[in-house]
Amino acid sequence: MLKKERHDFIMRQINLHNRVLTSDLVQLLNVSEDTIRRDLQELVDDGLLFKVHGGALSKSYHSSFDDSTVYARDSKIVIAKKTIRLIKDGMVVLIGGGTTILELVKQLPQHLGATFFTISPLVAVELAKYNNIEVILIGGLFSKNSQITYGGHVISQLAEIKVDLCLMGTSAIHPEEGLTDTDWEINQLKKAMVACAKKTAVLCISEKLDITLRLKVCPIENISYLITELEVEHESLAGYRAKELNIL
Amino acid sequence: MLKKERHDFIMRQINLHNRVLTSDLVQLLNVSEDTIRRDLQELVDDGLLFKVHGGALSKSYHSSFDDSTVYARDSKIVIAKKTIRLIKDGMVVLIGGGTTILELVKQLPQHLGATFFTISPLVAVELAKYNNIEVILIGGLFSKNSQITYGGHVISQLAEIKVDLCLMGTSAIHPEEGLTDTDWEINQLKKAMVACAKKTAVLCISEKLDITLRLKVCPIENISYLITELEVEHESLAGYRAKELNIL
DNA sequence: CGTGTTTGTGCGTGTTTGTGCAATAATGTT
DNA sequence: AACATTATTGCACAAACACGCACAAACACG
Incomplete structure (x- = not known):
């Protein structure tokens, strides 16, 4: 799987769930934690999501949907x-x-x-x-x-x-x-x-x-x-x- | 095999799978990596696909996500x-x-x-x-x-x-x-x-x-x-x- | 026909990128 | 406070890449 594809996959998960766990991505994509972390970091650099301990959040997740x-x-x-x-x-x-x-x-x-x-x-x-x-x-x-x-x-x-x-x-x-x-x-x-x-x-x-x-x-x-x-x-x-x- | 034929072949693969790996193309077309890379570069110049590390992606693939x-x-x-x-x-x-x-x-x-x-x-x-x-x-x-x-x-x-x-x-x-x-x-x-x-x-x-x-x-x-x-x-x-x- | 040019291809070399591993630090949980 | 989970950092290595060069086939023109 290409890096770009992984990034797209992650973004889809984020847009769907508003959140994603690093450990889940490791399982789903079958790569090392490091790779996922790097991917997340790159997506953060592109301003596409928000990184937190344990995973990442959607940017448009202005928390608590009422x-x-x-x-x-x-x-x-x-x-x-x-x-x-x-x-x-x-x-x-x-x-x-x-x-x-x-x-x-x-x-x-x-x-x-x-x-x-x-x-x-x-x-x-x-x-x-x-x-x-x-x-x-x-x-x-x-x-x-x-x-x-x-x-x-x-x-x-x-x-x-x-x-x-x-x-x-x-x-x-x-x-x-x-x-x-x-x-x-x-x-x-x-x-x-x-x-x-x-x-x-x-x-x-x-x-x-x-x-x-x-x-x-x-x-x-x-x-x-x-x-x-x-x-x-x-x-x-x-x-x-x-x-x-x-x-x- | 002519260059044009290779290009067509690559585009067909792209349209079929939305993606293609450089290494696969080397095997399938039986030419050197350099040639494939050059082919991909030319197709990029024509705006027909999207190049990433390891291969290339379809253009429409990209737009389907955002x-x-x-x-x-x-x-x-x-x-x-x-x-x-x-x-x-x-x-x-x-x-x-x-x-x-x-x-x-x-x-x-x-x-x-x-x-x-x-x-x-x-x-x-x-x-x-x-x-x-x-x-x-x-x-x-x-x-x-x-x-x-x-x-x-x-x-x-x-x-x-x-x-x-x-x-x-x-x-x-x-x-x-x-x-x-x-x-x-x-x-x-x-x-x-x-x-x-x-x-x-x-x-x-x-x-x-x-x-x-x-x-x-x-x-x-x-x-x-x-x-x-x-x-x-x-x-x-x-x-x-x-x-x-x-x-x- | 010969000579020079262009085009397509492959090879070698050095560089960049992607990935995983291990040690260590930071953070959350109980 | 002890423990488990998650992050960070530096390193190693392989895969992918770019660039220059060489060579051969196709082409152009006098």
């Missing part, structure tokens, strides 16, 4: 880290939308090799930053509110696939009533998602526990994992521990 | 404003991806009521900001490079729809050779897009005029509108004026 505005972001990161343990190399995963999910995607390990189906364009774009992840976006009507695709076309496509794991955020969960929602279309969609997965994990910040809404998605028995930001032994989760689902 | 820095943004805004005149209330529009298109979407009038099909999640998200626009995202495999959906599934869905107007960016356009591209999948996709539209408008910054790439999308006759940032009377557009397409 990350702070994401509600309860810290909790969501905790949830994300727990969830990552469920995702193994080679898996086929169906993943929903929402800020919790988006945070999860940003925390995925760089080298993960898996196939992801998603109904969220934003999640798709974020997933595309990982080299070894194949992304399939399920198309259909696009919802302005929830920023996901929905409607009959989406549901019929979901009916045709079978995945190892489904990851979804939630509006409300209750030990007896299970998963519930308010919007008819979203409700239909979630039903279809649960139906096509061998196991389903629900990502849920604690304030959405023990709430019931009008429309039922599925009983608690259909859920395999409940992931919150709380300690596993936390008393708020007692009602769920009684059920047969894994709490992370 | 989209990410919202290159030539001013031109793209000019193009966007011209394009808006083509879009009328009630229309069904198929729209591609790329930075030029994205700029267009950002410039749309707030009250516009129309239906947009798109293969670009980013465009979908941007379109969703308009209240009176219905957005349908066409799903399929998601391309990491071009940030659009592609593949058989996309093409078969395109085959099922019929739209009033197709808006697409372009890699290369030439008065005789028409629309061309380098990537096989993108090429297939563009063909399908043109096929399902009554009229097609090509958005094209002037530096992509008069370029021919390896794969043909369609002849110039299949294009209804060519939109550049230049004045309609500009001399660069003379070759296109001779054809039967509207220049904006």
Whole structure:
């Protein structure tokens, strides 16, 4: 591989991720650390990126993409880290939308090799930053509110696939009533998602526990994992521990 | 082997692989390194390729990367404003991806009521900001490079729809050779897009005029509108004026 | 035809560039 | 404070390069 090609590769990574780790580049490009460091230095000299300890940052990365505005972001990161343990190399995963999910995607390990189906364009774009992840976006009507695709076309496509794991955020969960929602279309969609997965994990910040809404998605028995930001032994989760689902 | 033949051979390699190594050429052509170096130098002088340590790179290869820095943004805004005149209330529009298109979407009038099909999640998200626009995202495999959906599934869905107007960016356009591209999948996709539209408008910054790439999308006759940032009377557009397409 | 010129090619030599290694310093982490 | 990770520096070596020269084939012209 020519030096220029490496430089272009690095710049692409930077433009995609806004950041890049020296160690990752060593692996990906299969050259010594020294070479990568020199490459980065040259790109800095050309004013194309920003070098920091451990890697480099995009120049246009004027830090913090209003990350702070994401509600309860810290909790969501905790949830994300727990969830990552469920995702193994080679898996086929169906993943929903929402800020919790988006945070999860940003925390995925760089080298993960898996196939992801998603109904969220934003999640798709974020997933595309990982080299070894194949992304399939399920198309259909696009919802302005929830920023996901929905409607009959989406549901019929979901009916045709079978995945190892489904990851979804939630509006409300209750030990007896299970998963519930308010919007008819979203409700239909979630039903279809649960139906096509061998196991389903629900990502849920604690304030959405023990709430019931009008429309039922599925009983608690259909859920395999409940992931919150709380300690596993936390008393708020007692009602769920009684059920047969894994709490992370 | 004649010098000219060697030059042609080198250019063919470049167009095929976007790159070539000096050492490979020495082997393939069975001449000394010096000769190859001289050949490359001459091709550089003719502006046909790009020389680097160890070999040479295609010229178009270079330009394919710096989209990410919202290159030539001013031109793209000019193009966007011209394009808006083509879009009328009630229309069904198929729209591609790329930075030029994205700029267009950002410039749309707030009250516009129309239906947009798109293969670009980013465009979908941007379109969703308009209240009176219905957005349908066409799903399929998601391309990491071009940030659009592609593949058989996309093409078969395109085959099922019929739209009033197709808006697409372009890699290369030439008065005789028409629309061309380098990537096989993108090429297939563009063909399908043109096929399902009554009229097609090509958005094209002037530096992509008069370029021919390896794969043909369609002849110039299949294009209804060519939109550049230049004045309609500009001399660069003379070759296109001779054809039967509207220049904006 | 002969002589001089141009062009294309290869060779030798010295220089530059790209890369990795090892020792050491700086920085982050626990 | 101890440790692990990441940076920096200087050095070595091979690959790639530029330049001048030599030679031969093709060409030009009287």
